[in-house]
Amino acid sequence: MPDKITVLLLGDVFGQPGCRALFVGLKSLAKEYRADLVVVNGENAADGFGITPEIADRLFASGADVLTSGNHIWQKREILPFLDSQERMLRPGNYPPGVPGHGSCIVEVKGVKVGVLNLQGRLRMGDLDCPFRIGADMVRKLREKTKVILVDFHAEAPEEKEALACYLDGQVSSVTGTHTHVQTADERIYPKGTAYISDIGMTGPVDSVIGCDMEISLRRSATQMPLRMEVSDTPAAIQGVKIEIDAASGKALSIERVVKHSLV
Amino acid sequence: MPDKITVLLLGDVFGQPGCRALFVGLKSLAKEYRADLVVVNGENAADGFGITPEIADRLFASGADVLTSGNHIWQKREILPFLDSQERMLRPGNYPPGVPGHGSCIVEVKGVKVGVLNLQGRLRMGDLDCPFRIGADMVRKLREKTKVILVDFHAEAPEEKEALACYLDGQVSSVTGTHTHVQTADERIYPKGTAYISDIGMTGPVDSVIGCDMEISLRRSATQMPLRMEVSDTPAAIQGVKIEIDAASGKALSIERVVKHSLV
Amino acid sequence: MPDKITVLLLGDVFGQPGCRALFVGLKSLAKEYRADLVVVNGENAADGFGITPEIADRLFASGADVLTSGNHIWQKREILPFLDSQERMLRPGNYPPGVPGHGSCIVEVKGVKVGVLNLQGRLRMGDLDCPFRIGADMVRKLREKTKVILVDFHAEAPEEKEALACYLDGQVSSVTGTHTHVQTADERIYPKGTAYISDIGMTGPVDSVIGCDMEISLRRSATQMPLRMEVSDTPAAIQGVKIEIDAASGKALSIERVVKHSLV
Amino acid sequence: MPDKITVLLLGDVFGQPGCRALFVGLKSLAKEYRADLVVVNGENAADGFGITPEIADRLFASGADVLTSGNHIWQKREILPFLDSQERMLRPGNYPPGVPGHGSCIVEVKGVKVGVLNLQGRLRMGDLDCPFRIGADMVRKLREKTKVILVDFHAEAPEEKEALACYLDGQVSSVTGTHTHVQTADERIYPKGTAYISDIGMTGPVDSVIGCDMEISLRRSATQMPLRMEVSDTPAAIQGVKIEIDAASGKALSIERVVKHSLV
């Protein structure tokens, strides 16, 4: 068993530009960062809206060990059975009972069990079960098996994200935000050992409005008509964080932002 | 007239910890960054809710050249006449006609006129006039006097912030976001010369939930009762950006994030 | 010129059940109420989402004199040119400049000019131009031609609806709400002569959740998944109000709720 | 034991005008409607924001048997211990565990047990526990003691209100909405015997914007400044519904809207 585990968490994969960047570049990126485990949020991989089983499988084949998601996960219906059958494909765990899929999994890396937990925020987002209470319950169950636990908190409001990190500090290795598609500069380690960042950013087209075509976004703002968003067809950047974790205690040792511009 | 102008823009001053940090440290910070102009968003300076004339005057005396604000500006009533009388105290310019105060001013720095414009977003925020159209109008008027124009866009949604920057690219020197209290890591210069960052962060207590007491925030999340927020009484960090601008063309030459931990 | 004008205003036509009810029953209903003018909100006529030119034409042929709409008007793209070409098809007038269509028209009834104005609320709805200021401007222009003016205010929040009625009292003959799909019991005439009701209701399937299939609605509530709504395929009720207006002064004489259960 | 129970449910009491109307007129109103039980929503009784123990006691003394509430219940802190000690004072039952107070009670009327249950909506309101699941649980417990159950669903969105009524149809005697302060005209009995109305209205000042001073409301709309609302100091109307319930089966026999203009 190693002393520490190095994890790479990558932000929302946005459409073909985001997929291409990972299909081509994820393996070498993981090598560069000596990542033992790669977690990718795939909620926007299929044209910006949801993900398909084919894309998910190709992301796994390209080096993703676990796929997380968020509010957009429901938009391609063909993913529903996959959510039930594929252990390592997560949707936020605080959807109500009876919803397809599951919110956590445990994977083994170099003999170390790592729990991955996906939660979704409510503030300015949607009417889910409480991510604090559900989150604490799920963490408790995961901790029966391991202290190394990564939480992808898919949420809008910084106040909700920071509050969850305070709440889970010392119980999990990291709370990392996704959903806004903008990487924040507030990475830190909380007093009891939980690494935190409000948002790890997006793996998607740089010349865009949060991944979308700029012209359409501007017309949408100017007209307030519900124009359908399209993925900006421009080169992507891969964004996320690298976290080092003490394998025995589960405490975070470091958190570092990752940005890698793709050539494809 | 100098070749370039160096500007320091600082994020929402939050309560006494934020004020103290600037009262004590702003002058030396401005010197350290060789700033020709200092713009400070003061909407949360008075206990987290609004600002008073006394605090505003003390921020001016401590080195702020212009104060901007946002949705919280209305919370101390005594500020209303000050908004009308103090040229360099701004509120978002896209409030409806007839509202106290004004949204822009022009200051002179080393013989260079600099326009400062404050706007507020609408998405998930409030029902103001269109920041795109009002913003473009106000920029047009400012450009009759100068090409060096700084926009503080006080907004929640990254998509609205990025869209405004696309929209104004080439017309203003910078569009810098405030309001979320979390500094983002996406600083860049758009193709036509406008510097951009989604949020410059907060000048306020570090051990907090976006400035507020952590215990109260957690209880608020846990109970959903509308508990009154209190300022976290812990040391502050000063956050913002430094931007260098070509004095003749008004184009941004560089943008750099600033974080300074305060000892008081 | 007659002493008074009798107007029938009917609420959001919802899908085929709503259309069928009007195709078959509108002419006899108009006769029963001795309506001189029939205004129908058609924003949900096409499967619950928007309206097509074909449906609009058929509603005109069935006895509608003017069609109003609301936030859903943009959902069938084929309506866009129709919004420009068909004088009597309205979309809310406080969309930004440059958007297809128009928000008001004037029709002549028994020698009396009647202005019809469509506005949309912002509170908990969307980021449009101020319905108060735009509304007052449009009313001013209409009043250059006639004092008989009907306002369809498509809005969610009762406080915004009541406020607009207070604001326009005496300037228009009526402010009648649409959008919630639930008829309210607060019909009244304001002191200066403007008839008001918060919502005139829906012309659509009774056994439904605001027009939608009950099973799907319940599953949506239970799962919080964004399941696509479908129109409830059950018999409709026609809902709206009858308003009598003094032709010379434009003041409302009476307002009465209308509910007619359809057999088709 | 009587064959049927007659219940009077009255909408949100708004400030002094609403209180005065009930202090003076509730007993005679109850007599007029031969009500066996009077349930009053008191969330806005104290100046429009919350309720105090004194006002609650006076409402009980004036003839209210049970007081329900909603999102505004937390605004006077002195009510918190009262929520725990007074069996017949309810707050919505789907607040998280650990919050002061309780969401249901059972009262006995002419030898018949009647359950009263208070729930709050989430759509466009706040992040509570699911009113469907919590509601069904609480109904199950109440039904161990009685089939006569009244649900006050304090919610904004008609779709959520109608969905809850569909969901609980046959399990409770009535689902009646509060919170919008506007009485709706959609009272009905669902197929399995549950009486329903989207909103029973407000017991408060008629010349107002949902209870508030009209001038302030208009200025608030016009300026978008967060002006403090004040209660409109004008005569009130008492609004609500009368429901007759079969005592043995708990099924609703009739539902009728009530509006009574007060002279005080």
Ligand SMILES: [Fe+2]
């Ligand atoms: Fe996303």
Ligand SMILES: [Fe+2]
């Ligand atoms: Fe998302």
Ligand SMILES: [Fe+2]
């Ligand atoms: Fe702020």
Ligand SMILES: [Fe+2]
């Ligand atoms: Fe703000």
Ligand SMILES: [Fe+2]
């Ligand atoms: Fe509608």
Ligand SMILES: [Fe+2]
């Ligand atoms: Fe609508």
Ligand SMILES: [Fe+2]
């Ligand atoms: Fe209320």
Ligand SMILES: [Fe+2]
């Ligand atoms: Fe309420």
